[in-house]
Amino acid sequence: MALSQNFYLENRRKMAEQLENNSLAILFSGREIAMTEDASYPFFANNNFYYLTGIREPEVVLVAIKDHHGDLSWKLFIEEADPLKEKWVGKKITCEAAKAVSGINEVFYIKELPRVIGLTSSSQILYFDFKSPQHQSFKTEDEELKKTLKQCEIRDLHPILAAMRLIKTPEEISAIGRANAVTKAAITEMQALIKPGTYEYELAAFFEYFVKKAGTEGLAFETIVATGKNATVLHYVSNRCALKAGELVLLDLGARVDGYCGDISRTFAVNGEMTMDQEKLYGIVNAVQQELFTAYRPGAVLKELQNLTKELFLEKCCRAGFVPENNDITEFYYHGIGHPLGLDTHDVRPAGDLILAPGMVMTVEPGLYLEKRGLGIRIEDDVVITDCGCEVL
Numbered sequence: 523m524a525l526s527q528n529f530y531l532e533n534r535r536k537m538a539e540q541l542e543n544n545s546l547a548i549l550f551s552g553r554e555i556a557m558t559e560d561a562s563y564p565f566f567a568n569n570n571f572y573y574l575t576g577i578r579e580p581e582v583v584l585v586a587i588k589d590h591h592g593d594l595s596w597k598l599f600i601e602e603a604d605p606l607k608e609k610w611v612g613k614k615i616t617c618e619a620a621k622a623v624s625g626i627n628e629v630f631y632i633k634e635l636p637r638v639i640g641l642t643s644s645s646q647i648l649y650f651d652f653k654s655p656q657h658q659s660f661k662t663e664d665e666e667l668k669k670t671l672k673q674c675e676i677r678d679l680h681p682i683l684a685a686m687r688l689i690k691t692p693e694e695i696s697a698i699g700r701a702n703a704v705t706k707a708a709i710t711e712m713q714a715l716i717k718p719g720t721y722e723y724e725l726a727a728f729f730e731y732f733v734k735k736a737g738t739e740g741l742a743f744e745t746i747v748a749t750g751k752n753a754t755v756l757h758y759v760s761n762r763c764a765l766k767a768g769e770l771v772l773l774d775l776g777a778r779v780d781g782y783c784g785d786i787s788r789t790f791a792v793n794g795e796m797t798m799d800q801e802k803l804y805g806i807v808n809a810v811q812q813e814l815f816t817a818y819r820p821g822a823v824l825k826e827l828q829n830l831t832k833e834l835f836l837e838k839c840c841r842a843g844f845v846p847e848n849n850d851i852t853e854f855y856y857h858g859i860g861h862p863l864g865l866d867t868h869d870v871r872p873a874g875d876l877i878l879a880p881g882m883v884m885t886v887e888p889g890l891y892l893e894k895r896g897l898g899i900r901i902e903d904d905v906v907i908t909d910c911g912c913e914v915l
Contacts, residue, residue, distance in 0.1 A: 523739065523780045524576035525693050527625040533574050533686065538586060538594045540682045546639070546671075547586040547649035547679055552658035554580050568658040569865040570651055570683045572781055575624040579615045583635060583660060584626075587645065598624060599632040636667040648674035651683065653870075684870040688862055689881040694782060695906050698863060698883055699915045701742065701784030702904060704777040708732040709788055716771060716790050722747040722761040725773070733777040742776035742783035743867045749792065753898025754891040756857055767793040770800060770897050776867065783867045785885055787902030799844075800897060803890055806838045807899050810888040814859065818886060818905055818912040824860065824876040831859045831888055844892070854892055860885040863904050882907045883915070 524530075541547060551571045554562040567578040575584055575598070583599040603614045617629040630638055648671055650660065662668060690698070708729050715725055726745040734740055748758040749765045753772035765771055769792045776784035789804065796804060813834060817827055836851040846853035862869035862876075863883045878884065884907065889900030905912040 524572075524578075524623055525697065525780055527576070527623065529691065529693050530574060530576045530623075531625045532691075534586070534596060536686055537574065537679075537682060538588065541586065541588045541594075541649065542647050542677075543588055543592050544590050544645055545588045545647035545649060545677075546645035546674065547584075547588075548660050549574065549584045549651060549679070550654070550658055550660040551575075551577060551582040551584075552580055552655075555657050568651075568654055569781070569870075570654070570680075570687075571658070573683065573687060573865060575620075575626070577615065577620060577623055578781075581632065582615070582620070583632060585635075585639065586649075587639075595628065596626045597628045597630065597638060598626045599630050599635045599638075602631040602633065636662070636664040639667060640670060645674055647677055649677050649679040651680045652678040653680045680870070681872060685872050687864055687870050688872065689879065690864060690883050690906070691881075694864065695881075695883060695915070697780040697782035698784065698904065701738065701777045701779040701782055702786060702915050704733055704736045704738055704779070705775060705784040705786045707736070708775070708777070709773065709786065712773070713790065716765065716792060717794075718765055718767045718792055720765045722749060722752075722763050722765070722771075725771075726761045726775075729773075729775050736777070739778040739781070742778040742785060746772065746774035748772045748774075748898065751893065751896040751898075753789070753900075754893045754896075755898075756891075765792045768797070770796070770899060772898050772900055774900065774902065781865050783863060783865070783869075785863055785867055785902065785904055787887055787889075787900040789899045789901065799895070800899075802842050803844065803892070803897070804899050806835070806842060806844075807888050807890055807901050809838065810834045811886055811901050811903070814886050814888065815905070815912060815914070818860075818878060818884060818907065820879055820907060820909065822878045824858075824878070828859045831855070835888070835890065839890070844890075854890045855888070856891065857887075857889065860887055878907045880907050880909050884912075 549571045551567045557563045565580050581601045585597045588594045620629045725747045744759045747761050749771040750769040752758045772789045774787040832851050862871050887902035891898040904915045
């Protein structure tokens with residue numbers, strides 16, 4: 523699934539405006555990674571490549587050429603079909619399909635890439651995405667193309683794309699909202715399974731079944747189902763323990779829709795009723811989140827929101843009798859209050875202090891983790907920053 527062709531056209535237009543004249547930009551969708559001698563890991567396309575093309579096939583190259591007049595041309599290079607191989611792994615993307623999804627009219631086979639670049643480019647600047655994982659970084663074995671590219675000044679494309687991706691369009695926000703709607707519906711169904719004796723992996727498996735049955739692309743990230751003390755480990759994903767009466771279970775999960783991630787956390791009592799201390803702590807986390815919804819607004823600085831969260835937690839915990847050692851709230855709260863959300867769960871962002879602005883989608887996820895009491899509580903929702911505040915998705 524992909525968003526509208528116009529979405530990708532507009533993204534390429536915005537990126538092109540920021541490229542220098544006499545430049546060349548190359549992005550690669552990625553190559554498959556071998557898992558065993560006869561199998562590969564599920565392929566996941568480079569998100570910046572997808573953001574500009576809507577294509578998720580392996581071994582596809584996107585090239586932007588901006589001449590000395592500032593005129594720009596976009597070219598796609600795809601693998602040529604191998605009829606025998608397609609009997610085993612399915613059809614490759616065709617030139618027609620690539621044009622239809624991306625809106626790019628110049629589509630070639632990848633074997634033509636050295637010739638086409640050699641004929642059309644006298645570029646002095648070459649843009650690569652420096653933060654691409656190794657298997658999503660462009661490489662060539664063609665010696666002539668290597669010589670051509672080595673003559674260019676190399677610049678990083680990632681800051682341009684990170685700044686673009688930080689501000690979401692209504693189409694992107696809608697995709698995240700749909701991912702969250704499926705995620706929340708799954709959580710509602712999962713509550714009937716939360717009881718003593720249920721295993722964490724049973725809840726995780728049900729969630730994956732539910733979101734795939736709903737027609738999504740599956741999981742946004744590896745599901746966290748953490749009961750008791752396991753919930754004090756922020757990225758606990760073993761999911762092997764049985765739920766016990768008297769404990770809490772923390773769920774951190776999300777569906778993926780059209781490439782965009784949901785990210786929701788909820789905490790429940792295993793036997794349906796919290797103890798007095800659990801209820802007090804849960805109330806503190808909930809109250810802090812409600813105050814943060816008011817604080818998430820244009821102009822707010824993320825690190826200042828983090829400091830506000832610490833102040834609120836320390837005040838409320840001490841008032842309720844949960845006093846951290848040396849009055850240091852980081853004993854109970856030791857992660858960030860939020861992060862951008864989009865094609866990545868922890869979405870890309872420019873370097874430096876993050877100042878909230880309309881169109882950003884952010885998580886709001888206060889949590890308390892009292893290891894000595896064997897419990898962790900987190901409530902996480904996702905918001906879009908508006909002109910005057912934020913709205914929960």
